[in-house]
Amino acid sequence: MEISFICNGRKRMAAISGETRALDLLREDLNLTGTKEGCGKGECGACTILLDGKPVSSCLLPAAKLDGRNVLTIEGLKGDGGKLHPIQQAFLDSGAVQCGFCTPGMILSTKALLDNNPAPSVSEVEVALSGNICRCTGYGKIVEAVLLAAERLQVKI
Amino acid sequence: MSENKFSVIGKPQIKVDGTELVTGSAIFAGDLRFPGMLYGYAARAGVPAGKLKSVDVSKAVAVEGVVDVITSENIGGPNLMGIMPPFDQPVIAKGEIRYAGETIAFVVAESKRIAKKAALLVEADIEAYEPVLTVEEALADGARKIHPDGNVTFTRKLIKGDTAKGFEEADLILEDDFETSFQEHAYIEPEAVCVVPSGDNRLTVYASCQSPYHLRGQIAANIGLPMSKIKVIQAYTGGSFGGKDDVAAEIGILAGVAALRSGKPVMVAHDREESIIGSNFRHAIKIHYKTGLKNDGTITAREVKLLLDGGAYASESPFVVMKALIHAAGPYKIPNVFVESTAVYTNKTYAGAFRGFGVPQVTFAAESQLQEAADRLGLDALAIRRKNALRPGDATATSQVLNESVGIVQTIDAVGKRAAEIAAGSEDEADEQYLYGTGYASLIQGISNGAEGIDVVGASVQMSQDGSVLVGTGLTELGQGSRTVFAQIAAEVLGVPLDRVTARLVDTDSVHDSGATVASRATTTGGMAVFKAATEVKSSLLQMAALMFKTEAENIVLKEGFAVLVFDETARIPIPDVATAAYWTGFPLMNMAFSKAPDADYDHDTHQGKIYIAYNFGTHMMKIRVEKSTGKVEVLSHIASHDVGKVINPLGLTGQVEGASLIGYGLGHMEKIEYENGIIRNPNFADYAVPTIMDRIPTEVISVEEFNSTGPFGAKGVGEPPVAGATASFVNAISDAVGIRFRKIPVTRQDIMLALRNRGNQEE
Ligand code: FES
Ligand code: FES
Numbered sequence: 001m002e003i004s005f006i007c008n009g010r011k012r013m014a015a016i017s018g019e020t021r022a023l024d025l026l027r028e029d030l031n032l033t034g035t036k037e038g039c040g041k042g043e044c045g046a047c048t049i050l051l052d053g054k055p056v057s058s059c060l061l062p063a064a065k066l067d068g069r070n071v072l073t074i075e076g077l078k079g080d081g082g083k084l085h086p087i088q089q090a091f092l093d094s095g096a097v098q099c100g101f102c103t104p105g106m107i108l109s110t111k112a113l114l115d116n117n118p119a120p121s122v123s124e125v126e127v128a129l130s131g132n133i134c135r136c137t138g139y140g141k142i143v144e145a146v147l148l149a150a151e152r153l154q155v156k157i
Numbered sequence: 158m159s160e161n162k163f164s165v166i167g168k169p170q171i172k173v174d175g176t177e178l179v180t181g182s183a184i185f186a187g188d189l190r191f192p193g194m195l196y197g198y199a200a201r202a203g204v205p206a207g208k209l210k211s212v213d214v215s216k217a218v219a220v221e222g223v224v225d226v227i228t229s230e231n232i233g234g235p236n237l238m239g240i241m242p243p244f245d246q247p248v249i250a251k252g253e254i255r256y257a258g259e260t261i262a263f264v265v266a267e268s269k270r271i272a273k274k275a276a277l278l279v280e281a282d283i284e285a286y287e288p289v290l291t292v293e294e295a296l297a298d299g300a301r302k303i304h305p306d307g308n309v310t311f312t313r314k315l316i317k318g319d320t321a322k323g324f325e326e327a328d329l330i331l332e333d334d335f336e337t338s339f340q341e342h343a344y345i346e347p348e349a350v351c352v353v354p355s356g357d358n359r360l361t362v363y364a365s366c367q368s369p370y371h372l373r374g375q376i377a378a379n380i381g382l383p384m385s386k387i388k389v390i391q392a393y394t395g396g397s398f399g400g401k402d403d404v405a406a407e408i409g410i411l412a413g414v415a416a417l418r419s420g421k422p423v424m425v426a427h428d429r430e431e432s433i434i435g436s437n438f439r440h441a442i443k444i445h446y447k448t449g450l451k452n453d454g455t456i457t458a459r460e461v462k463l464l465l466d467g468g469a470y471a472s473e474s475p476f477v478v479m480k481a482l483i484h485a486a487g488p489y490k491i492p493n494v495f496v497e498s499t500a501v502y503t504n505k506t507y508a509g510a511f512r513g514f515g516v517p518q519v520t521f522a523a524e525s526q527l528q529e530a531a532d533r534l535g536l537d538a539l540a541i542r543r544k545n546a547l548r549p550g551d552a553t554a555t556s557q558v559l560n561e562s563v564g565i566v567q568t569i570d571a572v573g574k575r576a577a578e579i580a581a582g583s584e585d586e587a588d589e590q591y592l593y594g595t596g597y598a599s600l601i602q603g604i605s606n607g608a609e610g611i612d613v614v615g616a617s618v619q620m621s622q623d624g625s626v627l628v629g630t631g632l633t634e635l636g637q638g639s640r641t642v643f644a645q646i647a648a649e650v651l652g653v654p655l656d657r658v659t660a661r662l663v664d665t666d667s668v669h670d671s672g673a674t675v676a677s678r679a680t681t682t683g684g685m686a687v688f689k690a691a692t693e694v695k696s697s698l699l700q701m702a703a704l705m706f707k708t709e710a711e712n713i714v715l716k717e718g719f720a721v722l723v724f725d726e727t728a729r730i731p732i733p734d735v736a737t738a739a740y741w742t743g744f745p746l747m748n749m750a751f752s753k754a755p756d757a758d759y760d761h762d763t764h765q766g767k768i769y770i771a772y773n774f775g776t777h778m779m780k781i782r783v784e785k786s787t788g789k790v791e792v793l794s795h796i797a798s799h800d801v802g803k804v805i806n807p808l809g810l811t812g813q814v815e816g817a818s819l820i821g822y823g824l825g826h827m828e829k830i831e832y833e834n835g836i837i838r839n840p841n842f843a844d845y846a847v848p849t850i851m852d853r854i855p856t857e858v859i860s861v862e863e864f865n866s867t868g869p870f871g872a873k874g875v876g877e878p879p880v881a882g883a884t885a886s887f888v889n890a891i892s893d894a895v896g897i898r899f900r901k902i903p904v905t906r907q908d909i910m911l912a913l914r915n916r917g918n919q920e921e
Contacts, residue, residue, distance in 0.1 A: 027188075031190070033181070034186075035181070036346065037347075038346065038347070039429040040428060041429070041841060043843050044345055074181035083848070088179035088180065091175075092172065092176070092179060095808040097178050097179060098638070098816060099345070099396040099635060099639065100183060100263070101176075101344070101636075102345045126850050126851055133343075133842065134343050135342075135345055135847065136344075136636045136816045138812075138816045138819035139848075139853040140815050140856060141811075141812055143853075144848070
């Protein structure tokens with residue numbers, strides 16, 4: 001079937017089969033390999049994308065479901081004037097990135113959180129990121145990064 | 158921390174390879190795409206033990222889109238892999254099945270989906286054996302031999318002094334059994350490689366891996382090409398923790414054979430389930446400890462017996478046997494020690510390297526027993542550790558005299574001070590809802606290869622005429638921040654800002670074979686090689702600058718991007734100008750250094766002698782509370798103090814300690830591979846409990862810096878040691894809270910509930 005959707009601000013059309021997962025469409029057809037596959041079963045969050053602003057596991061999402069929707073992947077996240085997005089910068093500044101494999105998913109889950117809740121509490125951060133597993137960092141610096149990003153984004157407003 | 162006379166070293170630095178990771182542009186092995194690329198998928202045994210009579214691939218071959226199905230006959234070389242002798246593991250099983258996840262054929266197809274579907278159609282005729290599932294069964298008289306030489310993989314003894322005499326001198330003797338479980342690495346990126354025939358009659362291997370040189374050697378041997386025909390390039394690697402070595406070689410060999418046969422690029426990217434059932438774990442160990450102490454807490458003797466469940470193949474079991482053996486006595490001065498450490502084959506997924514290498518398991522047992530001794534003797538937890546702690550000039554359990562960089566006492570004192578501050582600030586603890594507990598643990602962990610073999614690292618440092626610097630080493634970036642540390646060292650030596658330095662991923666063509674990135678050795682031995690190479694380039698710059706200033710080289714320093722005259726700081730020439738002049742004058746601007754750590758030197762029967770070039774010491778404190786009604790654990794504070802020699806990158810270091818600590822906490826409290834008749838029951842993240850953000854612990858890092866002359870700027874590694882500290886301090890904390898000594902890990906929430914219920918029943 002034919003679908004069309006907005007991906008990272010651009011209109012995209014794709015011909016897909018019924019079994020195609022959104023993750024495969026993004027990675028294989030659109031070459032957006034920043035979205036990662038860690039488990040393929042909705043258990044790790046490495047494949048998180050934002051669908052109309054909400055975080056979803058693209059490994060569980062049939063590609064057909066993208067039709068007519070708005071998708072953001074890590075490649076579409078940008079800051080002002082060619083700079084990193086404040087969330088990306090906060091992750092670097094806080095040391096919240098080690099191997100980086102969980103990072104795209106973490107950052108997108110963070111974006112969804114902060115878009116809805118610009119000043120989250122620590123427990124709100126935990127809930128928002130509870131579906132994203134990181135084996136490297138121990139999470140402490142990730143929480144710091146989210147709070148730092150929230151602070152910087154608020155100052156901007 | 159000491160005052161910092163450096164400009165780059167010791168300052169928090171953002172990862173040099175960070176931007177590509179936050180933007181999604183870093184290319185991991187599974188992200189690679191080449192024209193005509195094929196995909197491989199393994200058919201696996203599915204039964205834990207049996208005689209493999211035949212493999213029928215006809216149905217798989219017939220599937221549309223399948224290009225090739227490879228069986229053990231198609232492996233050109235010996236069809237054997239392994240990191241060290243006995244090299245007992247076939248790439249594709251032949252004749253016998255020894256664990257359920259073992260590869261029996263390898264399907265190559267136009268897409269991964271087709272390959273996976275076809276792999277299910279591979280039919281094997283297997284005459285099942287009764288699997289050997291425990292170390293006791295494996296060692297029983299008349300047990301079926303899993304390998305021709307029997308079921309003992311490797312065994313070693315450590316003998317110091319006379320333990321019988323030591324126990325006679327003791328006022329208190331404790332003797333207990335402990336047990337640990339298999340732990341999965343659970344890096345979020347499953348293993349992946351892509352092998353590309355490169356047109357110049359060579360193969361290029363892009364791999365998510367820990368030790369590119371191991372891959373090169375094993376791929377070459379098994380496909381029958383000279384090693385020089387293989388180039389391994391490390392792709393961005395999504396974590397490893399010891400796990401992407403054996404299995405990276407396995408899939409590298411399979412993809413290599415397939416690439417050679419098809420002439421096409423071949424990708425293998427594991428699913429999560431394959432990553433669990435088909436790659437190594439941390440050893441489950443049955444541990445027996447006997448410790449004798451005087452009434453004042455002085456340890457007089459310690460005897461330890463370790464039985465490591467190594468699963469079906471040797472992998473790195475021999476190294477883990479030795480590491481557990483050498484560290485079983487802990488960071489203490491004990492005159493009489495006897496340790497016997499033995500790895501055993503069973504029909505389960507093989508065990509091998511995992512961050513900590515046997516040290517977390519023995520530290521858990523040793524520190525549990527020491528704590529129990531302290532409780533019985535009425536001694537303070539830190540006081541008993543301090544009393545026995547090694548000090549400069551003391552000898553370890555291997556009789557190695559340590560003259561420098563012995564910071565164990567400092568870590569104990571640092572934890573004591575901080576723990577007192579925390580206690581002063583906390584509320585009254587007795588309440589209806591919770592039980593509170595505090596646990597301490599001290600540890601020692603040898604840095605670098607030591608007894609496990611030769612320790613060499615290659616590095617290259619190259620300055621271009623524009624003054625920018627390219628650094629390469631043979632040790633891999635796995636997320637631990639080694640590229641940043643290497644860049645910092647080069648920047649410090651050459652006096653240039655960090656952003657002028659590029660540290661690249663490993664390419665086996667470009668530097669000396671550096672072995673494996675293991676044993677917390679990247680900063681220590683890898684950093685030393687970079688230091689040496691950079692120092693050579695520096696010497697060229699100084700000589701050139703001396704000519705330009707018309708003075709002697711010793712009157713010049715390199716800093717802030719300039720060659721500066723020592724007597725007149727305003728006299729400075731930009732380094733790019735010096736580099737350009739050096740190039741045109743003929744001073745070399747590139748150096749290939751080779752760093753070799755001093756060899757271990759010890760008696761192989763008793764393990765007495767010099768083993769490691771340096772030791773990391775640490776002390777942890779964990780304070781927890783347990784909800785009585787649910788058994789839920791909450792970690793209220795966790796202090797991790799380590800003697801790291803010298804902090805190179807505080808940001809990277811705290812990240813390492815925090816990450817390792819959570820893995821240790823997982824080992825102590827949550828993680829366990831569950832077997833049923835030799836089949837893993839929880840090969841996914843829904844059933845295997847990797848700590849999530851909800852389980853995180855509030856680790857606070859305190860660094861002690863006792864200069865280590867074998868590392869760059871005095872540094873020594875810290876990648877592994879916190880695992881042991883967190884596991885052991887957790888077990889002591891939970892035992893304290895519940896009032897029962899737990900001797901088997903993980904101590905899960907269910908175990909805690911059960912213990913609380915039993916306790917309740919007894920009280921009634
Ligand atoms: S890959 Fe989708 S949740 Fe793990
Ligand atoms: S940084 Fe490696 S998994 Fe999160």
